[in-house]
Amino acid sequence: MHYCQRCDDPIAMAPEGDLAVCPDCGNTEPARRLPLLVVTGASGSGKTTVFPHLVRQLPECLVFDGDWLIGPFERACEFGEVDWPALRDAWLSVAHGAAQSGRHTVLLAPFTPEQLDGLAGRRWTTDIHFAVLDCADGVRTERLEARPPWRERNIERHLAFAKYLRETIETVVRTDDAPPEESARRVTAWVRRRIG
Ligand SMILES: [Zn+2]
Known part of the structure; x- marks a missing residue:
């Protein structure tokens, strides 16, 4: 970098x-290096729904949806196969760039702490804090089944990943017991505690 x-x-x-x-x-x-805040969650957790509310509630941060780099990476990578470690590393570079302007990055993306450790860009942020968006399995299944047919929907896999995140990430924010604005407020409060 x-x-x-x-x-x-x-x-x-x-x-x-x-x-x-x-x-x-x-x-x-x-x-300049700053902490990075990752809001993770398996598919159907509500990342996309919470996103616009987080943008409004956190004007002091830069809030990104990690999916935005998938299209460019599909075009940049050989045979259209996304190089996922490279894509995650690109987000670390974006966060480092934002830190040069004194802005913290809040990234909504289905990443795990292990996936970010060891990437080339890792040493150009300080702490990486994780929160996970979560909901009941039945709610997740309904959300995934309601998606348009072109969306991938390997429901069993997403339920298993959700379980893994729930068991390994300490800060869990539910998205099935309140409207998205309220879930975003919970995330906002967590972000502000972490960045002081
Ligand atoms: Zn030199």
């Missing part, structure tokens, strides 16, 4: 506080 502009070879710089530092020549450049 940061390569030294002074060295003859493309040397990857390393983060040090809010700087990127070249390990070879000591050259530095600004590289």
Whole structure:
């Protein structure tokens, strides 16, 4: 992400506080780092429904829907097969870019903490906080069945992923006991606690 502009070879710089530092020549450049907030959830959790409310409620952050990079990645990747680790890494780059303007990124995407650890961009954010949107299995099944026919609907797989997220992520925000504005308010409160 940061390569030294002074060295003859493309040397990857390393983060040090809010700087990127070249390990070879000591050259530095600004590289502010901020926490990233990921709102995860299996398909049918309500990410897309909550999104516009979160945008309105969190004007101090940049709120993104992780699906927005799928189309460009399908076109960029060989045979239209999305390289998912590369797509996740691209979102880490976006978040690092937003941090240069002092803005926190809130990303709605079905990612897990393990999937972000070890990516090239990981060291250019500080903490990554996770919350999971969740609902009862019956509600999720109804939501998935109500989608247009062109949408993928491997319901068993989504139920199993939802179970995994529910059991491994501490902050759970329900989307089946309140309107989307209220679910978004819960997420907003969590974001503000995390970013101070
Ligand atoms: Zn250098």
